[in-house]
Amino acid sequence: MTEIHTENPRTLGRGICIITGASKGFGRALAHEVSHSLKAGSVLLLVARSESLLQELKLELQSFTEEQQIVVRCVAVDLSTREGVHETVMVAKQEAGNEMDHVLLINNAGALGDISQFASFTDLDKVNSYLTLNVSSALVLTAGMLQAFPCRPGLRWSVVNLSSVFALQALPSWVLYCTGKAARKMMFNVLAEEEPNVKVLSYSPGPMDTEMQKDIQRLTGAKYHLFPCQESAAKLMKLLLDNEFPSGTHVDFFTV
Numbered sequence: 001m002t003e004i005h006t007e008n009p010r011t012l013g014r015g016i017c018i019i020t021g022a023s024k025g026f027g028r029a030l031a032h033e034v035s036h037s038l039k040a041g042s043v044l045l046l047v048a049r050s051e052s053l054l055q056e057l058k059l060e061l062q063s064f065t066e067e068q069q070i071v072v073r074c075v076a077v078d079l080s081t082r083e084g085v086h087e088t089v090m091v092a093k094q095e096a097g098n099e100m101d102h103v104l105l106i107n108n109a110g111a112l113g114d115i116s117q118f119a120s121f122t123d124l125d126k127v128n129s130y131l132t133l134n135v136s137s138a139l140v141l142t143a144g145m146l147q148a149f150p151c152r153p154g155l156r157w158s159v160v161n162l163s164s165v166f167a168l169q170a171l172p173s174w175v176l177y178c179t180g181k182a183a184r185k186m187m188f189n190v191l192a193e194e195e196p197n198v199k200v201l202s203y204s205p206g207p208m209d210t211e212m213q214k215d216i217q218r219l220t221g222a223k224y225h226l227f228p229c230q231e232s233a234a235k236l237m238k239l240l241l242d243n244e245f246p247s248g249t250h251v252d253f254f255t256v
């Protein structure tokens, strides 16, 4: 008799997946997608400042994750602080057993920052504060995770950088956002060059219906056609499941 397999044959394996900025928008939609592709014994770490939104998401995922024996942990921290990054790495280390076969870190948390003319940025602290969350924190978190989970045979290591078209394209008055995204792209390119055992993807998710987009429209008056976060999250999941992209590549929502 033919055996019937109900399990999704393409999975992310038994892994630990860390999603920063999971409380809202794209990160939240991605948490739903990821939870359906992890094997039993996996750990999903949801990271953002808002504890209540993270707990709400955990509840949304619960019926499925409990059945599939996936542990979901909320880490309510400010990733622009040393303590917040440190706690995220510590929780990941505590939660992941030795038998994980995939570490998937999704650097999604980010902020729009001020949209204002170049000459207005005279306050060093304000500029540094933007770069701390949007550039430095992603570097320090990724480095911390690489130390916590050293590469070894049999361990798949993937890092996703949430990017933007503005990593490649300069836009007047968007100096903070463009600079942050361009710096991240280069930062993760360096990781891809340096670490052949780590698969790195910069993903530009397209214009999505999120709080960040609401701010953009309010501040600039621009009107874009917005896509649901789920649509973009599903495209990213397909890229990760296919795992055919060259490490370090920059992929845009519109081209996949």
Ligand SMILES: NC(=O)c1ccc[n+]([C@@H]2O[C@H](COP(=O)([O-])OP(=O)(O)OC[C@H]3O[C@@H](n4cnc5c(N)ncnc54)[C@H](OP(=O)(O)O)[C@@H]3O)[C@@H](O)[C@H]2O)c1
Residues within 6 Å of the ligand: 020, 021, 022, 023, 024, 025, 026, 027, 047, 048, 049, 050, 051, 053, 077, 078, 079, 080, 107, 108, 109, 110, 111, 133, 162, 163, 164, 165, 204, 205, 206, 207, 208, 209, 210, 211, 212, 213
């Ligand atoms: N929306 C778009 O159209 C679009 C287009 C291109 C690229 N992107 C990129 O996609 C990513 C997600 O964007 P989004 O639109 O989903 O943004 P969003 O709706 O503003 O959500 C941002 C997420 O980051 C978290 N976050 C912000 N500051 C944080 C901090 N200091 N510490 C920890 N977490 C923090 C927020 O949670 P808390 O507030 O709870 O901390 C939230 O979960 C960003 O990197 C963005 O640049 C978005």
